[in-house]
Amino acid sequence: MDVADKLEILADAAKYDVACTSSGVDRAGKKGRLGAASSAGCCHSFTADGRCVTLLKVLMTNVCVFDCAYCSSRASNEGVVRTCFKPRELADLTIGFYRRNYIEGLFLSSGVMRNPDFTSELMIQTLEILRGEYGFRGYIHAKAVPGTSPELIARLGHLADRMSVNLELPSSESLALLAPQKSKRAILAPMRQISESIAEDAESRALTRRRTTVYMANSRPRTTARAFVPAGQSTQMIIGASPESDYQILSLSAALYRSLSLKRVFFSAYLPVNADARLPSTDAIQLNREHRLYQADWLMRFYGFEVGEVIDEAHPFLATDVDPKANWALNNLDLFPVEVNTAPFETLLRVPGIGVRGAKLIVRARRQSTLREAELRRLGVAYKRARYFITCNGAYAGSGVEFSREALHAALAAPIEGGRHGRRVDKALPGQMSLFDSVSTPEKERALGRGRAAQERRALAGVNTGAGTAAGAGAGADPGAGAGAVAEPGRADAARGAGAQERRLIAGSRRAKPTVEALF
Amino acid sequence: MPAQPEVYDEVAYVYDGTLEGLLSAIFAAYANREDPSDVMREGVMQPRLSQRVSRIETDVAHADRVRRGLCRACGHQAFSAVKKAALSAREDAGTAAYRFVRYAMDSQKKRDCARCRKRATCSGAQGRGPCPKQRGRALSDVTHPAVEPLFRIARAVDQECEHMRQFIRFEHLTSDEADVWFARCNPRDSVIPLVMGHFVERFSVQPFIIYDENHHLAGVFDGSTWYLVRTDDPATSLLELPGHAADEAAMQQAWKRFYRTVAVESRYNPELRRHFMPKRFWRNLTEMQEDSQALVVKTRS
Numbered sequence: 001m002d003v004a005d006k007l008e009i010l011a012d013a014a015k016y017d018v019a020c021t022s023s024g025v026d027r028a029g030k031k032g033r034l035g036a037a038s039s040a041g042c043c044h045s046f047t048a049d050g051r052c053v054t055l056l057k058v059l060m061t062n063v064c065v066f067d068c069a070y071c072s073s074r075a076s077n078e079g080v081v082r083t084c085f086k087p088r089e090l091a092d093l094t095i096g097f098y099r100r101n102y103i104e105g106l107f108l109s110s111g112v113m114r115n116p117d118f119t120s121e122l123m124i125q126t127l128e129i130l131r132g133e134y135g136f137r138g139y140i141h142a143k144a145v146p147g148t149s150p151e152l153i154a155r156l157g158h159l160a161d162r163m164s165v166n167l168e169l170p171s172s173e174s175l176a177l178l179a180p181q182k183s184k185r186a187i188l189a190p191m192r193q194i195s196e197s198i199a200e201d202a203e204s205r206a207l208t209r210r211r212t213t214v215y216m217a218n219s220r221p222r223t224t225a226r227a228f229v230p231a232g233q234s235t236q237m238i239i240g241a242s243p244e245s246d247y248q249i250l251s252l253s254a255a256l257y258r259s260l261s262l263k264r265v266f267f268s269a270y271l272p273v274n275a276d277a278r279l280p281s282t283d284a285i286q287l288n289r290e291h292r293l294y295q296a297d298w299l300m301r302f303y304g305f306e307v308g309e310v311i312d313e314a315h316p317f318l319a320t321d322v323d324p325k326a327n328w329a330l331n332n333l334d335l336f337p338v339e340v341n342t343a344p345f346e347t348l349l350r351v352p353g354i355g356v357r358g359a360k361l362i363v364r365a366r367r368q369s370t371l372r373e374a375e376l377r378r379l380g381v382a383y384k385r386a387r388y389f390i391t392c393n394g395a396y397a398g399s400g401v402e403f404s405r406e407a408l409h410a411a412l413a414a415p416i417e418g419g420r421h422g423r424r425v426d427k428a429l430p431g432q433m434s435l436f437d438s439v440s441t442p443e444k445e446r447a448l449g450r451g452r453a454a455q456e457r458r459a460l461a462g463v464n465t466g467a468g469t470a471a472g473a474g475a476g477a478d479p480g481a482g483a484g485a486v487a488e489p490g491r492a493d494a495a496r497g498a499g500a501q502e503r504r505l506i507a508g509s510r511r512a513k514p515t516v517e518a519l520f
Numbered sequence: 521m522p523a524q525p526e527v528y529d530e531v532a533y534v535y536d537g538t539l540e541g542l543l544s545a546i547f548a549a550y551a552n553r554e555d556p557s558d559v560m561r562e563g564v565m566q567p568r569l570s571q572r573v574s575r576i577e578t579d580v581a582h583a584d585r586v587r588r589g590l591c592r593a594c595g596h597q598a599f600s601a602v603k604k605a606a607l608s609a610r611e612d613a614g615t616a617a618y619r620f621v622r623y624a625m626d627s628q629k630k631r632d633c634a635r636c637r638k639r640a641t642c643s644g645a646q647g648r649g650p651c652p653k654q655r656g657r658a659l660s661d662v663t664h665p666a667v668e669p670l671f672r673i674a675r676a677v678d679q680e681c682e683h684m685r686q687f688i689r690f691e692h693l694t695s696d697e698a699d700v701w702f703a704r705c706n707p708r709d710s711v712i713p714l715v716m717g718h719f720v721e722r723f724s725v726q727p728f729i730i731y732d733e734n735h736h737l738a739g740v741f742d743g744s745t746w747y748l749v750r751t752d753d754p755a756t757s758l759l760e761l762p763g764h765a766a767d768e769a770a771m772q773q774a775w776k777r778f779y780r781t782v783a784v785e786s787r788y789n790p791e792l793r794r795h796f797m798p799k800r801f802w803r804n805l806t807e808m809q810e811d812s813q814a815l816v817v818k819t820r821s
Contacts, residue, residue, distance in 0.1 A: 004774040008781050015782045029721035036722040043796070044686055045807055047783035050792025057782065096771045099701065099726060100690045101719075102806070138722075271786055285786055361662055368661040375663035 003093060006083050013062040013073045013080075014109055017166075017236065018268040022054045022104035022139040024231030025161045035098060035105070035138035037161065042104050055107035055141060056097055060085055060122050064111030068168070068179035070241050072273045073111045084113065087125035095134055105139030105161075106130065116147035120156060127159035131226070139231075144194070146186040153190050154228075157197060162231040162263070165191045170249045172520050174242035178278055184520060194233050195260040201228035232263035239293065240270035240286040241279055245316035250296055252519045254307035257300065259516055267293045292318040299324055302356055303349045321413040326352040329389055330405050330412070336389045337396055337403075340371050352412065353386030373397060385412060530571045532558040535614065536578050539606035542614055543583035545576040546621050555622075559614035586621075593650040594624045598659045601670055604677040607710045616669035623666035624658035677709050684715045687797070688730060689806045690723075692771075695762030701728040702761065704804050710735040716746050733804075772806050779807035 023041035043052035061084035062073040073080060094106045108126065110119050123142060130136040142160035144153050157163055165187055169175045172184040205227065235256065239249065253265040269290040272279065296318060299305040310324050319327045329336060329352050338347050340362055348359040358381040362371060365379060372392045377383050388398035388408050401411045533548065533556040535541035545559050567573050590599045605617040628650045633639045644651045661667050690701040712732050716739040719728065730739040738749040802808040
C-alpha cells in the first residue's frame, strides 16, 4: 500500500470531523524557514459539499481499540481496511502539499492504536519531524486522544498551534451509551489541563516580555520556547445522535467558552455510517438544526448575547423558520425600533439584518453623514430585514407591515425571493406538504415534554411567560407552529413589554452559572 | 495655462493603465484646471458624444507629488485605496479614484487651531497645511457618492487578493540548471504585486514564479528578492520552462484523491462550492483538473 492509498483511507475516516480552521495564531515568516500563519486563516479549497479544505485533515491511524457506535473506524467494523502512517511519510506529505500551497498545515487526529499513549507518541514523532527537522512554521491542529497521560499532552501542546478534545456527545449519559470506552473524566481532564496550561504559558510569557519585575532581565530570552497551544482549544459534538435539546447543547457550549475559555465549539450533524440499535434510525440529516446552532453560537461569541437570551428552558429547541437573532428581536419588540444614527454599537449588533461588519460601517459612516435608506443599502446592510427594527433619522422604515410580533414574524420567515434563492433543499415553501418535517422522533417528544412541563409549572407559580414565547410552542418539532403563531390574535403591546421585562428579570436571577461538569 | 474651458466642454482623460499614469492624470486635472468626466485606461475608453479625449503622458515626478499630497492630507489608507483602483479591472476605477481625490482634497477644511493641544508642533497649524486630525475622514465617509465607488472597488480588489492567496497552486519544475516552483493564475484584477509579499513570506525557501495569464505579468522570487516581469508577448517568454520534478505527478495525484475523498456525499451542495470557489478559477486549480465526470459526485441515489 503506497502513501496515496493510505492518505485516501485515513482522510476518508477523518472527514466526519467538521473542525477545519487554521485561525487564531499570527506567525510571521522567517527567512530560510518554510511557512507562516495568519490569525484569520485561509481556505485553500472547497469540496463538493461546500466545506472548506484548509488543513490536511487525516488520522494517524484508523486502527482503534475503542468501539464508539457512531464512528466508521470503530473496533467492531470488520470491513474497514486498517492502516497507519509512518511519522516520516506523513511529515513528507504535509511539506509536499504545503509547498504547493494546497494547505495551511496539518490537522492530525487518530484512532486509538494499542493505547492512547502509544498513539500520542506517534503523533508527537510526526510533529517533531515537522517542527524540528523541516523547521515548519505553518499551522498544526492536534487532537488529544482521551486517556492520554498529561506529560504527553504537554509535549503535544508545545508542538501544535491548536488542540482539541472531542466531547463527541452533548451529555455524559449519551457518551456512556454510545462511546462506552470514553468517560467524562477522560475527556474533561485533558481539556482542563490544556486550558490551564494555556493560561499559565500566556502569563509567564507576559512576564518575560514586559518589564514587570525589577529582578528579571529587561531583555527577552535568547531562545524562546514554543508557546503552548497559541491558537487555543476547540471541541466538537455530534448533533442528533442523542436526545439532547438545543437548550442543553447551547448551555454546555456557553459553559465551555466561559470556564474553559475554548475558542470554538463545533457541531456536527449526525450522519448514519453504522447500523446500530443505539443510534437513531433516520436518514434525515439535521443540517438545518446544525445551521441554527451555529447561528446561536455566533450570537454568543460575536454579538454579545447571553445563552439565556438566545434560548430558554421553556422552549428547548431553536426556531426553525426564523434565525435566533430575529427570534430574540421578535420576543423583545419593546426594545425596537432603534435609531441607526444614534444607537450604540452594541445595540446595532442586535438588530436583525445588521451584522458585525454592517454595525462597524454604520458607526464609521454616521460620524460624517446622516444615514437614510439609500445610505444603509449602500453600506451593505440587509435592509430588507433591518427596516422593521430601525428608524432612519426619526422615520420608521418598516411601514407596510404591522409592528406586532405575528406580522413581523411572518415577514421575516418568508422565503427569500419566493424560495428561488439559496440552497436547493430549502426550495419547498412553508405550507407546502413535506414528508419529513412532521415526523416526530421520541427524543424530540421527550425534550418537548420536559419543556411543556416546565412551562406549566411556571404558569402554576403565577409567572407569565406567555407573551414572548420563542417562535410558537414547539419550535423544534412542529413546522406548523410558525403558522399557528401568525394566526393567533395579537396581544397588547403593554403585555408583551411586561413579559419581556419579566423574562429579563428571570434571566438576571439565574446569575449563578453552572459549570461544564454539571452540564455535561 | 490653457484657455478657460467652455461651460459644456466635456473632457475625458486617458492614461496608460499604471498607477503612475493614474496619478499623473489626477495631477493634470488640477494643473489644467479641468474637471474630466471620465478618467480611463487606454483601450477601454469610448468617448461620449461631443467629448474631448485628452491623452495624459505619465510623469513620475507628478505622480510622486500626488502621492505625497494624498498621503499627507488623507492618510496612507486613502492612497492604498487609490493604488488598488489602479490595479482594478473595472473600467470606472480611474474615474472613481479621481472623484475621490477631488472630494478628499476639497473637504480639507480650515480648522481653528486656537484650542488644539498640538498647535505648537503641528505641521498644519494656522492653515499651513492639512489638519492631521482630519486625515482619515474622507475615506471613512463611506456613504458619500464620491467615496463609495472607490470603497467598493478597493474591497473587490482585496477580495481578489484573498482568492489568489487561496487558489494559487505551485508546481515543482526542475531541470539541470533550474529548480523553480511555478504557478499560473487568472485574477480579474492585476493583484500579483499585492500578493507577492504574502508568498515570499511563507515560501522564502523556494524560488518561485507566479504568472498572471490575464495581465501577462509574472511575479518572480529568486530566493532573496522579488520583482515583476511584464511578458506582453507570452509566446516568447514562457518557452523556457523546465519539466516537472520527479514527485510532482504523484503529489498532484495524491492531492486530487484527498480532495475527492474529504467530500461528504450526503451533504452534497455544489452551489455552496461555487459560491466560495468561483468557476473562473477552476482551470488553474490542480484538484479541478480531473475530467468532469470524476468531480461530480455520483448521483445521489
